[in-house]
Amino acid sequence: MKTSLKSFLVIIVLLIQNYTAQKRSDSIDAFITHKMKELKIPGLQLAVIRNEKIDHLSHYGLANIEHGIATKNNTVFSINSMTKAFVGVAVMQLQEQGKLKTNDPISKYITDIPENWKKITIRQLLSNTSGLPNNIDEKEQVLGEGIESKNWEIVKTLPMEFSPGEKFSYNQTGYFILGKIITQLSGVHFTKFIEDNQFKPSKLLVTQFGDSNDIIENSAGAYSTIINNDGHWINDGKLHNAYATSHSFSGQLQEFCLQQKT
Incomplete structure (x- = not known):
């Protein structure tokens, strides 16, 4: 019983x-x-x-x-600027290896920069408080026709948006510089450093760098209700196709997308 x-x-x-x-x-x-x-x-x-x-x-x-x-x-989605989190982890991995400190000024690693950039710290780049001018225009197109050398020279001529540390402002230039620093200190392109030190150890087997030009198996379309109208971003409440075009020098930073399958 x-x-x-x-x-x-x-x-x-x-x-x-x-x-x-x-x-x-x-x-x-x-x-x-x-x-x-x-x-x-x-x-x-x-x-x-x-x-x-x-x-x-x-x-x-x-x-x-x-x-x-x-x-x-098994649908694959782009995660766009969420990739900045992977860049942040890469920076901290280099700090753990003793190759940098987040409080270091960027001038310690990047020398061809304007005088008023030299005291900006890696921490300020990571937190979007650098005050750097953006290396994309109001339509989020990369300056200099997507050519790294032209983009770099153009952005260095632009005025600072505010004094470093003064406030927060979402910025792409800072993460472009972080990519340059990661590449320099690791000895490999920053995208490969992220793949080797984050994707592979975490067994993210289908996570990859790519954009709308790539043919990616099981890739979902990208849609948004936000559209650029004469340089102004508006939400018109209608779905539009969204395109992401990468540039070899910027990778994930503003337009490269990570594709993640759950």
Whole structure:
């Protein structure tokens, strides 16, 4: 009798757990579906991690609107400027190796810079508080027709936006310089340094640098309701195709996208 009672209680507990998990899953799905409609998100993947394990894994909507292709768990999405986090990790890895300190002035590593750039620190580049002029225009196009030497010479002639450390302003030039520093100190292009020291150890086997020109298996389309109108970015509430064009010198920094499959 006791054994039967124990078995019965175990079954009840499992049923309650399954019901609770299903109820939580339904709640998550309802929330995501609502937000996708509200924010005009065509498709996404979702992973909920609980106690270092995947508690919920799902995909929603369309990966490609034009052809009505549904999002799957192996759909590859671009993550754009989220790549800056990988650059930050690369800098900290070099600091752990004793090759730099984040409080160092950039002039310690980059010499061909204007006088008023020389006291800017690596920390200020990382935190977007450098005051450097942006090396992209108001339409987010890289200055100098995408040519590294021209871009570098042009941006050095532009005035500072504010004194270093004065305030926050999202900036691409700072991360371009960080890429140059990583390349110089590591002896390899910064993209390879990130691949070797972050992607491979973390087994991010399908994570890669790329852009809209690359043919990437299972790649989702990129869409946005934000569009540039005569140099002004506006949200017109309609979905538009979004394109990312990379440049070999800037890599991830403003236009290279990391592609991540969950």
